[in-house]
Amino acid sequence: MSSCFTIFLSLSFSSFFFFVFVQNFSAEAAPTYLEHFCARISFFIPNSTYESNLNTVLSSLSSNATTSTNGFATATAGQDRPDQAHGLFLCRGDVSISTCSDCVATGKRDVLRLCGLQRVATIWYDECMLRYDNRSFFSSFETKPSFTTPNTTNVTDPTRFAQVLGQTMDNINRRAPNGGSGKKFAVEEANLTSLQKLYTLAQCTPDLTPFDCNRCLRDMISNFTQDKQGGRSFTLVCGVRFELFPFYNASAMAAPVPPPSRLPLPPAPETRPKRKSNKSTVITITTTISVGGFIIILFLTCWMLQRKGKRMHEVFKVKGDENELTTVESLQFDLATIQSATNDFSPENKLGEGGFGEVFQGKLPNGQQIAVKRLSQSSRQGDDEFKNEVLLVAKLQHKNLVRLLGFCLEGDEKLLAYEFVPNKSLDYFLFDPQKSDQLNWPLRYKIVYGIARGMLYLHEESRLRIIHRDLKCGNILLDSEMNPKISDFGMARIFGVDQTQASTNKIVGTFGYMSPEYAMHGRFSVKSDVYSFGILLLEIICGKKNGFYDQFDGGEYLARYAWNQWRDGTPLKVLDPAIMDSNSRDQVLRCLHICLLCIQEDPAIRPTMATVVLMLSSNSITPPSPRHPAFFVQSKARGLGIPMEGLGSDQSTSRIKLLSNNNLSLTELYPR
Incomplete structure (x- = not known):
């Protein structure tokens, strides 16, 4: 009842508190x-x-x-x-x-x-x-470097869209260079259909001349692909953007309302006795009915909000998370909106199915394409996975991380809405004999570098230090330009600023990607992710999963096979035939070298992701010689190995053992 009373008061003063909240949240x-x-x-x-x-x-x-x-x-x-x-x-x-x-x-x-x-x-x-x-660059016309990031979704009527976009961009290109209030800035809306609008924005640094501003904006506009539903292009002195949803504060651009003119007051009416009339009675009755109805509506609203929000508080309400609720509430979708977007989770909209549920494609009312992850109601880890993804991904923004748009918690439904990434996941291409030919070496190198940049952001560049714990090909999504986006943060963990490692009794992850110290002892750190990155890089080079292969000499695992070829001076044997004609020999060997450094048994001698990015981007850095790595293999004897829980769905019953350098099995320990 106390929560209803709180909502009652909040709604009674809604016009005031709403704007205060919006202003504070924005700030x-x-x-x-x-x-x-x-x-x-x-x-x-x-x-x-x-x-x-x-x-x-x-x-x-x-x-x-x-x-x-x-x-x-x-x-x-x-x-x-x-x-x-x-x-x-x-x-x-x-x-x-x-x-x-x-x-x-x-x-x-x-x-x-x-x-x-x-x-x-x-x-x-x-x-x-x-x-x-260190040089004076003010008022200089500079268009390099420049960056263009298009939306991944195509428009439904390219001809109409290109016509409206071109006209609108021309308009703001003329207006922005002469913008008022000391700003070279302009926004404009245009009707695409009776139900859909186009929103555009252009801006230059105010120190540019109008001529240079106009020239810069034209250059940025020319970078756009006009068959996409949105995009932005920017450089050092100007930028433009368009979307099918309002992404700027239109009210801040509205002209101020002029103050009312001061008219002379009318003369005071004569004072005379007033007769009672039925008018006051009517007003009293009308007011009473209105107030009573308003109170009923308030309590009905309270009841509905409590019912709708009960599930959200059950999931998110843990010690220290009350402040997080304010953040996540702004991302909440109605179930009806998601159902409408996905055609009520129709089979035709289903994109795939993972260890924790199904994924559906959908379209929001503003035309934006989304991917909806529907967590399985039977999953024992569903609530934890859900909460982890919302609280983590909502705070992360990087071009190589999949972007969370919102979530829904109503009844038994747990839904996550992400940006739609059209080219599925990396394993969809990499491990398919027909589709792997589409991944030439330059494209694979681009994917490797993007993954490394995304992991560096998680480990060192974001406001939080994030350990992903389930980095694998299946969790690398590819956008329309085949740029990689790291996804699935359900198993991720936050580290403190000075924290270097942590331990757990529950081992989660995917067989073949887990580091030795994590699988054997439950210890994880940024170096655990580095190990997983090394295995992922090896799979990209070889075009094979890190599993057991009979075609290798005597039958062995991919990581061991790669090490043996490196040791014997024949490293090019491990290359995927699909990249033999397009690879750069030195670059492939360098990547294989980096891979072997990442999968070293001792976490201390594995490189950090910052060092990995540096080695990938600069040939002037000579990587150290790798030592004999550690390998995990699947035991064929039921009496050997460690029973693993929470692994990927295809490996949930796997048992593993650690091989030493002389191929002898070590003592198997349960995680501490």
Whole structure:
């Protein structure tokens, strides 16, 4: 009853509390990371004059962001040119000063962590951009580097869509260079159909001339693929975006309402006795009925909200999670919306089925394509998996991680709505003899690098340190451009800032990808994920699962076969025939070298994901020689091995043993 009373009070003052909540939530929400660029051409020495000047510039920009009315400021520090530091920030034209300030403060922290000692760096968020350089770049026309990220969903009427998009983009391209209030910013809506609108946005840094702004916007617009339902393209001095849903704050762009004119007051009426009439009686009765009806509606609403929210609180209400409820409530979908989007989970919309339920394709009312994960009601780990994915993925934003759009908890239904990724998962292509030919070596290398970048974000670059614990080919989704997106965070764990490893009594994961220390002793860390990445990389190189193969000499497992070929000086034997004609020999051997380093038995000598990314992107780094790795194999004797629980659905009854360097089985221990 107390919760009903709370809802009653909340609804009674809804107009006030709603706007306060929206403003506070917007101000407190973390900025959405898009991209960063570190020019690897010049570095500064720690504690040098340039570092001091750079800190001065960043502090000045952060301070200016708290008062800037046009969301833009520049700063310069230092007298001598080699040590001068120059910087600027640009906030999206519709965001509030507090949101702008928070974004710049976050950018100041993140860019220094991401770019280290490099003198030239830029970081982009959905809400702002922060940039610094050791040369003066103000008012310069620069279109490189540039980034374009299209929506993965095609439009239904390409001709009509291209016509409306072209006209709307032309309009904002003309308006933005001459935008008012010190901003070169414009937004516009256009009707595609009677039920669907197109929303567009364009912005330049205010220091550009109108001519250069117009030229930059034209260049960015030309990058778009006009058969997609949305996309954005941005560079150092301008950016454009279009979607089929409102992604900007339209009210912030509305013209202020003029104050009412001061008209003379009418003369006071004559004072005279008033007669009672039936009018007051009618008003009293009408008011009483209205108030009574309003109270009934409030209590009915309370009852419905309690019934609807009961399941959500059952799942999320654990010690310390009350603050998390505020965050996740904003992502909640109605069951009716999901049912309508998926045609009531029709078989025709089913995309696949995993260890914890089915996945369906759907379309929201705004036209956005989604993938709905429907957790199985019989799953013993369903609630934990569900809660883990919502609380973790909602806080993670990276182009190589699948994006969570929302969730639904009603009755027995547990639903997760993700961005729709059209090309299924990596194993769909990699392990199919016909489809694997589509994955040439340059494409596989692109996928490997994207996975490594996503894992680096989880381990070091996000606000949380995340251990995935189930990295495998089946959890790598591929978008329309075959960019990889890491998915399925149901088994992931958060680490503290200073935490390096943890232990568990319940081993979860997938056979063949688990590190020795995790499978044998229940110890996991970032190095456990590195081991899984090494196995995944090996499978991409070989085009085979890390399982037992009779065609290998004497029959052996893929990882052992790869090591034996490396040791014997014939590493190219392990290559997938599908990439023999398109591979770069040196690059493939380097990747195989990195793979063997990742699957070392001792976690301490495995590289971090930061080192892996560096070795993948730079040939100047010479990897150390790998030692004999550890291998897990499936025991054929029922009396040997460790019974594993919570493994992938295809390996739920597997037993494993650890082989030493001389192929002797070691003592098998239950996890501590």
